[in-house]
Amino acid sequence: MRNKIDYGIDLGTTNSAIVRMENGVPVVKKTDKQADTLPSCVYINKKKELQVGEIPYHNMKADAIRALRDFKKADSNTFIEFKRTMGTTHNYESSNYGKSISPVELSAEILKTLKSFISDENLNSIVITVPAKFLNPQNEATMQAAKLAGFKHVELLQEPVAAATAYGLGSKNKDGYWLVFDFGGGTFDAALIKSEEGILSVLDTDGDAWLGGKNLDEAIVDQIILPYLQENYAIESLLDDIEKKEILRSAVKFSAEEAKIQLSLKESWNILSNLGDLPFEDENGEEPEIDITINQEDLEKVFRPIFQKAIDITNNLISRNNLKGADLGALILVGGPTYSPILRKMLKEQVSENIDTSVDPMTVVAKGAALFASTISISDEVKEISRDSTKIQLDIKYEATTVELDSLINLKILKDKSSEILPDKIFAEVTRFDGGWSSGKKIIGEKASIIEVLLVEGRSNSFDITLYDETGNKLECQPNQFSVLQGIGGLDGMQVLPYHIGIGKFFISEGKDLFKSIPNLEKNKPLRNGIVGILNDNRTRSAIRPGIASDKLRIPIYQGEFGADGSNPLLNNLVTEVVITGEDLPALLPEGSEVEITIKIDSSQLMKFSAYFPLLNHTEELQVDINNTEPPTEELLNNEISKAKKVAKKVNDSDVSNNLDELEVQLENEKGSADGKMKILDSLRKELLILDKAEKLAEWPKIEKALKDSFFEWEELINKIEDNNDDGEIDIDKVKSNNIEFKNTIEQIIRQKDSKAAKELTDIIVGLIIELRNSLTGGDVDRRRIEYHDKEFNNISWKDKNKARVLVNQGLKLIEEGKTNQLKSILYQIWDLRIDSDEGGDTLS
Structure with a gap:
């Protein structure tokens, strides 16, 4: 039994x-073909058997x-890139x-096959x-x-984080x-x-x-x-x-992939099709063939825009942390495409000269995952499954x-876990792995014994x-091994939130829902042992009656990028929508009631949600069911790109306009591919x-x-x-004090x-003006409000129409x-x- x-x-x-x-x-652990890596490829044969790896790839x-x-x-039965x-x-x-298969099921087959390469023990725990x-x-x-x-x-x-762990352990540069x-x-x-004396932390x-x-490959x-071919x-x-274009693209993609790999090592490469590689006839009855020689210069024209996107993201990451490329002690390359001489040249020119190639780009992530796994204790459930009570059971506690x-x-x-008489x-x-250090024999028992171990750097x-027993006979124990990583620390806090976590919340000043970040769940918050975010100052926009399923409070949860706060929630990524109805509550929750939201996130970014209603002293804990995302349609993307182009023209943003033109070209090439359309939507x-912010800036003079x-x-x-x-009954000194604060x-x-704060303050000031005038005129504004409700009575949705009629009549009598x-x-x-909400329920305000 393993301890970690x-x-x-x-x-x-x-x-x-x-x-x-x-x-x-x-x-x-080598594959069945004695390779370090397994192609993430699954084939389903006519017997409905699933095969994984190189044979399916061919x-x-x-x-x-x-x-x-x-x-x-539809004739294809082999799948790749489903991640x-x-x-x-x-x-x-x-x-x-005979039926469709999901990306989850295909990924499970990859995992099962990797698991099968371990033949000497059962594998129940994994990173x-x-x-x-x-x-x-x-x-x-x-x-x-x-x-x-x-x-x-x-x-x-x-x-x-996995790559940094593997690199950091062997790096001589500890700061x-x-x-x-x-x-x-x-x-x-x-x-x-950031590394400080070997203690690692993710800054961003x-x-x-x-x-x-x-x-x-697609480029x-x-x-x-x-x-x-077209020429x-x-x-x-x-x-x-x-559909036909997509089938042709899929058939020639293998030639593209081979060219990419070969040109990571060579100056030029000839893409040459073999007889039967393109078994169809063109409109003139001719069977096409490919014979293209590509050199590094040709490839650079194709690859540069793609690599540039990654480099722009990288430089933005560095600069927003007030650093320069020259401040980097190491630029660590991970992934097969980083072998490309084109990319390495661009990185040296635009990011940093300090490119580090000391780790294998293809296996560094998996190695880092195993190193990280050596610091994570296996769960109690797995321990019990693996426990052999005929061996003396040990409990080992230490800093990993x-x-x-x-x-x-x-x-x-x-003792209680060991069935044998001890x-x-x-x-x-x-004893240390190299035999260079041993503790000697130390007596141990049911109370913890402390042993100091010496480590290799x-x-x-x-x-x-x-x-051993007293006579020197060996005794079998479980676990019988443990390990300590020397040279790095802080691994438990290295993982960070990659996005802001927030909700869609109604802002009166804007008259619409906007993204609102939850405190302590901002991007780059360390996920050490899980984190908790609490959002106060939320109010219900309508009453929720107990036992009434149609009375709903909707709380959509989103993941947002930098600058997401105050943006249209739909521009962010919907995680799920929590719905609380009257059936969930023990008593009436009036309009304007306070709601406190709590979201807990564990180290794997899985969520737990609860809402506390102080008025009812009631907490509603709900399972956060993560919804699968629906890939967008070609029509939706075309419409949204078209609308965005009009906005870009309106705010005079040529960069966005150019990017939208590129997206139109991409959509034309990839409209038959689900993941291609997801990429375009992202x-x-x-x-x-960007346009959302630009529109707000353009609107600013009017708001100001x-x-x-x-x-x-x-x-x-x-x-x-x-x-x-x-001033009548008005506290003029308090009014003047507000005036100084407003200034x-x-x-x-x-x-x-x-803009948001300006609209909110404008609404506050306008409201105060109305109330001030109302006070000075002895309630003339309130008179007009009562008369409005009388005139529009039948056009207003009421919770209790009879009670509302009685109140309006009382108001009319007071006016009289x-x-x-x-x-x-x-x-x-x-x-x-x-009742001012729609049938689907309200978000919070």
Whole structure:
């Protein structure tokens, strides 16, 4: 039985790997083909059997070529790159399987196969790496795949953190800043790491979940291979057909991928098709062939815009942390595409000269995952499954990582877990992996014994535990080994939130829902042992009656990027929507009732939600069900891009306009691909966020004028009151005190050009003006309010129509009697009876 998890899996878009800690060293476990990595490829044969790895990868190529004969896409039974659709509703059709199969099920097959390479023990616990920019639905899908694969204890680890762990352990540079540049098969992550005397911390992360080696392959297809075929053969009608074009792209993508790999090592490469590689005829009855020689210069034109996106993200990450590329002690390359000489040249020119190639880009993530796993205790459930009570059961407690050269171990016997009769005296000897240090025999028992162990610098130190009785006979124990990472620390706090966590909340000043971050759940908050965020100052916008299912409070939870606060929630990523109805509450919850929201997030970014209602002293704890994302349609994307282009023109943003033009071209090329459309939607949202801010800036002069005008009206009203000595029952000193406070606040708002705050303050001032005039006129404003409710009575939705009619009639009677200064209390009751929400329920305000 292992004391720690000790196993790490890099579940990659195109290739995956499994690594185990052996004698303190992360060892890549070879595939059945004796390779370090396994192609993340699944084939379903006619017997409905699922095969994984290299053979399916070759079958996929044959399937893709075969599909060219009749251009029937449904004939494919081999799947790859499904990681990019994890967490979505997209499924893959298989003619052999007789039904569709989900990305989760396909990923589970990869995990099962990796697990099968471990033949000498049962594997129940695992650390699986995920891109730092994975959204909650993608993380949840990864957890589901692991459970389907039979893992009982699963921890998710961000890929840059895994890479930094592997690099940091062997690095001689224990102080300074590192940048992990992880350009994988389907995703890009960048992480800024700070190391202080070996203690690692993640300062900031960024990336693009839709940027990776696949984009490079597609660029070669769309900019080199297809134009060559179009120029030399009559295939216009084929290219105009979405499905047929996608089938052709899939068939030639293998040639593109091979060219990409070869040109990482060579100056030029000839893409040459073999007989039968393109088994179809063009419009002139000719069978196409490919014969293209590509050199580094040709490839640079194609790759540069893609690599530039990753470099721009990286430079923005560095600069927003007030650093320069020259401040980096190491630029750590991760992922197969980082072998590209084009990328390395661009990184040296634009980011840093300090490119570090000391780690293997292909296996560093999996090795880092195993090292990280060696610090995570296996769960109690798995311990009980693995426990062999015929062996003496031990409990070992210690710090799994340290920058010191010694460490203290607590060791004791678990007598109640051991079925054998134990000797009166038991001795333990702890021996280091290299034999260079031993504790000697120490007596141990049911109370903890402390043993100080000496460590070898800069590596994982494994120790064997041997038990003896008084006569020197060896006794079997479990666990009989443990390890301590020397040279790095802080691993428990390295993972950070990759996004702001917030809700959609109604803002009266804006008249709409906006994204509101939850305190303590901001981007880059360390996930050490889980974190808790609490959002106060929330109010219900309508009453919720007990037992009434149609009375709803909706709380949509989003993940947002930098600058998401105050943005349209739909421009961010919806995690889930929590709905609380009258059936959940024990009593009436009036409109305007306070609600306190609490969200707990664990180290794998999984959530727990609760809402506390102080008025009812009631807490509603709800399961956060993560919803799969629906891939967008081509029509939706076209419409949204078209609308965005009009806004970009209106705010005169040429950069966004150019980016939107590029998205239109991408959509034309990838409209037949689910993950391609998801990628375009993600890019579009980023442009829409920019436009959202630009529109607010363009609107600012009008907002500023409204704020100033309301304040000038307020000041003018106060001056008139003072000049006429007509303050009545008004506390003029308090009013003047508010006036000074308003002046200071307005100066700050104008300085920051804070549109939201300006609108909120404008509403406050206008409200005060109305109430001040109402007070001065003896309730004339309230009179008009009562008369309005009388006139529009049948057009207003009421909670209790009869009660509302009685109150309005009481108000009319007071007006008739000239008692308008007594209308306020009646108006409050009337407002409480109004229903201003839609049938779907309200968000909070």
